[in-house]
Amino acid sequence: MKINNENGKNKLELKNDMTIQSINCQEFEEFIIDFLDSNLSSMQQNIFLKHLNECPSCKRYLEDYQKSVKLSQAAFDNKGESDYEAMPEELVQAILAARKKLP
Amino acid sequence: MDLSKKVEISTNDIQLVEQLKHGDTDSFEYLVREYGGYMLAIAKRYLHNDADAQDTVQDAYIRAFQAIHNFKGHSSIKSWLHRITVNSALMKLRANGRRPVELIDDSPSLFDGNGKRIETNSEITLSIEDLAIDANKQWLVKAKIDLLPITSRNLLLLRDIEGYSTEETSELLNISIAAVKTGLHRARQRLKKSLESERY
Structure with a gap:
């Protein structure tokens, strides 16, 4: 994640010294991962949420971004069915035979 | 499905690990029959054919057998085997090299000179x-x-x-x-x- 300025600090880091009050869409996007992982400080999060509330375009972007994450998780959701594959007997025997050869 | 978190190891797991550390043959067979199908399902997420997935499970078991003496009990056996399987699958992928990928529009989001998003009409219609x-x-x-x-x-x-x-x-x-x-x-x-x- 890079939003480096000339001091080598990113813009949200600079917000901790209260020098910056807002971010643009590009900066917003670069902090989505940390936002979703709850890794932003409360001050950083406030600035992030402020942009989210003021920018319909980023709001739509974030909604679809989160939707694609949820769709990928739903694709692997086995709806309570077993998450086990049938284990071929030949594979069981091959593993046990390989174990016997171990030093 | 978060198996990566540390959990308290069960009494059954402690007993099984002790038996494995003593080289008990029945316990090794139990480990394969109890968790093999689960490990195969994990391997198939990463690998595209059954033969590669089965090779991965076999490799993972060999690594698990060799490492059982180092098992510290910081996680359940299932979680431990899960991680070994993922590692083995990643190694198999590296060994297999390149594979076909979809030619999708790979450009990042577009912004104007002021960092303002340039909107597109695209949206995900699937729910x-x-x-x-x-x-x-x-x-x-x-x-x-x-x-x-x-x-x-x-x-x-x-x-x-x-x-x-x-x-x-x-x-x-x-x-x-x-x-x-x-x-x-x-x-x-x-x-x-x-x-x-x-x-x-």
Whole structure:
């Protein structure tokens, strides 16, 4: 994640010294991962949420971004069915035979 | 599905590990029959054919047998085997080299000179409910993930599907935490674009 300025600090880091009050869409996007992982400080999060509330375009972007994450998780959701594959007997025997050869 | 978190090891696991450490043959067979199907399902998430997935499970068991004396009990046996399987699958992928990927629009989001987003009309029309009632839609999303570039696919699987943390993913892929974050964002963007390109 890079939003480096000339001091080598990113813009949200600079917000901790209260020098910056807002971010643009590009900066917003670069902090989505940390936002979703709850890794932003409360001050950083406030600035992030402020942009989210003021920018319909980023709001739509974030909604679809989160939707694609949820769709990928739903694709692997086995709806309570077993998450086990049938284990071929030949594979069981091959593993046990390989174990016997171990030093 | 977060098996990566540390859990208290059960009494049964403690007993099983002790028997494995003493070389008890029946316990090794139990370990294979009890968890083999689970490990095979994990391996198939990463590998495209049954033979590679089965090789991965066999490799994972060999590594587990060799490492059982180092098992510290910081996690359940299932969680421990899960991680070994993921590691073995990643090694198999590296050994297999390149594979076909979907030619999707891979450009990042567009911004004007002031960093303001340039909007497109694209949106994801597929819903979570669609996947819940239609196995074909589930398959379609899985296929989209399968066709991502390998690094993107592995990051999505590890972070969003397996539930490993950023730090754990960094260890498994041997890349920096910053690279995990940047790569995951790129992977999610790629999947988003790929899903937007379809009309359901």
